Amino acid sequence: MNRRPMMGLIFIQLKKGKTMRPFFDLAKLTERKIGHGFLIDNVPLSKILECNHSPVYVTSLNAVAERVNIYQTTLKKYFKNNSIFYAMKANFSNPILKQVQETTAGVDIVSIGEWRAALKAGFSPQKICFAGVGKKEEEWREAIEGGLGYLNVEHLDELKDILNYISDNINKLKFIPVISLRLNPCLEVKTHPHLKTGALDSKFGILFEHFEEWVINIKQVFPNSQAFQEWISPLKGIHVHVGSQLMENKIFSLIIEKILECASFMFENNIKPYHIDLGGGLGVPYEGVSLDGTDISVHVEFFCSTLINLAKKYKKLHILWGNQCENLFVCFEPGRSIVASSTVFLTKVLYTKHNSNDHNFCFVDGAMNDFPRPSIYNAKHQCEVVNFENSEFLKQNSLRKKIHWQIVGPVCESGDFLSKDALLPKLFKNDVLAFFEAGAYCRSMASHYNLRKLPAEIFIKNGKIIEIIEN
Numbered sequence: 001m002n003r004r005p006m007m008g009l010i011f012i013q014l015k016k017g018k019t020m021r022p023f024f025d026l027a028k029l030t031e032r033k034i035g036h037g038f039l040i041d042n043v044p045l046s047k048i049l050e051c052n053h054s055p056v057y058v059t060s061l062n063a064v065a066e067r068v069n070i071y072q073t074t075l076k077k078y079f080k081n082n083s084i085f086y087a088m089k090a091n092f093s094n095p096i097l098k099q100v101q102e103t104t105a106g107v108d109i110v111s112i113g114e115w116r117a118a119l120k121a122g123f124s125p126q127k128i129c130f131a132g133v134g135k136k137e138e139e140w141r142e143a144i145e146g147g148l149g150y151l152n153v154e155h156l157d158e159l160k161d162i163l164n165y166i167s168d169n170i171n172k173l174k175f176i177p178v179i180s181l182r183l184n185p186c187l188e189v190k191t192h193p194h195l196k197t198g199a200l201d202s203k204f205g206i207l208f209e210h211f212e213e214w215v216i217n218i219k220q221v222f223p224n225s226q227a228f229q230e231w232i233s234p235l236k237g238i239h240v241h242v243g244s245q246l247m248e249n250k251i252f253s254l255i256i257e258k259i260l261e262c263a264s265f266m267f268e269n270n271i272k273p274y275h276i277d278l279g280g281g282l283g284v285p286y287e288g289v290s291l292d293g294t295d296i297s298v299h300v301e302f303f304c305s306t307l308i309n310l311a312k313k314y315k316k317l318h319i320l321w322g323n324q325c326e327n328l329f330v331c332f333e334p335g336r337s338i339v340a341s342s343t344v345f346l347t348k349v350l351y352t353k354h355n356s357n358d359h360n361f362c363f364v365d366g367a368m369n370d371f372p373r374p375s376i377y378n379a380k381h382q383c384e385v386v387n388f389e390n391s392e393f394l395k396q397n398s399l400r401k402k403i404h405w406q407i408v409g410p411v412c413e414s415g416d417f418l419s420k421d422a423l424l425p426k427l428f429k430n431d432v433l434a435f436f437e438a439g440a441y442c443r444s445m446a447s448h449y450n451l452r453k454l455p456a457e458i459f460i461k462n463g464k465i466i467e468i469i470e471n
C-alpha cells in the first residue's frame, strides 16, 4: 500500500513499524497547525473541512478492506472452505458495503432492510447470511425466495416453520439456504452487560438440552428415518456468538467444546453438520491502547487451531470432517473489528463554559444521537483536538496546558455527552475535535432525536475523497 512517510505520530507503537491506526496520521500537539496536522488516509483535514459538513464521519475504505483481508488470509490458512460475513449492523453505509463486497467477503444481516441494502451494494444472495433473534416469517420468506445462502435460527419453532416451508416449496426454490442452529453455550464473558449474548440469562440462541429433546421428539413424527433425514437436511450448521467487544481468547476453547458436543449429537441423529459459524465479537481498543489489525489474525488463528485440535477427541466426526477438519466450512461474522478503526467522527466546538475548576464543559455540534456509544454504553472513545481556529493558541504556551473537559452536545438531556473526561488544551469556537474508533455502531445507531439531522459521511479511498453522503 502506498503510504506517505509518517509525521510525528502520537499513537502508540505496537510492533516495529506498526501503528495502531495506520490510516490516520496526527502530528504532536505542539506541531499541529491551523488546517494542518491531521491526515486521513493521506487526505489532509483542510480538504475535509472544505466540504463544510459538521458533525461528520470520515472513513478510510482502504482500512476496511485491509481488515477484511486479514480475516480472509488467516482463515484460509486453516480451512479451504471458509467465509467472512461482515456484520453490517456495525455500519451499513453503502460505500462500506460495496468495499466489503469487492473483497469477496459475504455479509451478515438481521432484517429485511439490511437484506435489501446488501443486494443494493452488489452482494450475491448466496453470500448473505440472515441471522436475527426475532425474524418475521415474511422476512425470511422474502430472503429464501430471493436465493439466500445462509440462515441462522434462534428458536426451535422458527426452525420447524422454516424446514416445513422449505420442504413444502422444494420444487419452487432455486436455492436452499444452509441453516445453522444458534447455540446458547451458557458462558459468561467479560464485556458490557448489554453486549453479552451467550449466558443462561440471555435471549439469544437455543440451549443444547432443548435441542436434544426437540430432535428426539420430532423424529417420532416422521414415518421413517429417511423421511426425517430429508426434512432436516437443510440444517447443516452450528452458530455461536457469545458477545461483542471481547478482549480475551480464553473463552473460545469452551465455546468450541460446546460446538463439538452439539455436532456429535447431530451426527448420531442423522443430521450432518458441515458448517460452523464462529460469530463475531472481537473487540477494539477504544481507549487508545493495545490491538491493531494483526490481532485479528491472533484471534482467528486461536479459534481455528483450537477447533482442529479439540475435534481430534471426537473420532466419529472425523468421518464427516476428515482428520484436519478439511471438509468443514468455517466462517466468522465480524462487525466491529472490521470497521471501528476505519473511521473518525469530527465535530466542531460551539462554546465553552466553566462552572468550576472541575466542571469544564465544551459544547460541540455533535450530540448523543449522532455519536451514541458514550451515552448508551458509557464507552470511552479517544478524543483529540485536530484543528485550531484561534491563532493565539499557537503563540501562547499557557493556552496549551491540558484540562479535563466534558464534551457535550446540543440535545436536551444530561445524558448527552461524547466524553465525560477528555484531557485537552484550552478550546475555542470552531476548533475541531476527532473521536477515534468511530466506524462501528456509531453512524448505524444514530437517530433523529430532537429532530436533528443525521451526520454527514465522507469516504476516502487511495488518498482521495470518493463519496460524500449528506444524510
Ligand code: LLP
Binding pocket: 087, 090, 108, 131, 195, 197, 241, 243, 244, 245, 279, 280, 281, 282, 333, 334, 335, 336, 337, 373, 377, 440, 441
Ligand atoms: N453476530 C451476531 C449474531 C451479533 O449479534 C453481532 C453483534 C455480531 C455478529 C457482530 O459482532 P461484532 O464483531 O461487531 O462484535 N451496539 C453495540 C454492539 C452490539 C453488537 C450486536 N451484535 C456497541 O456499540 O458496542
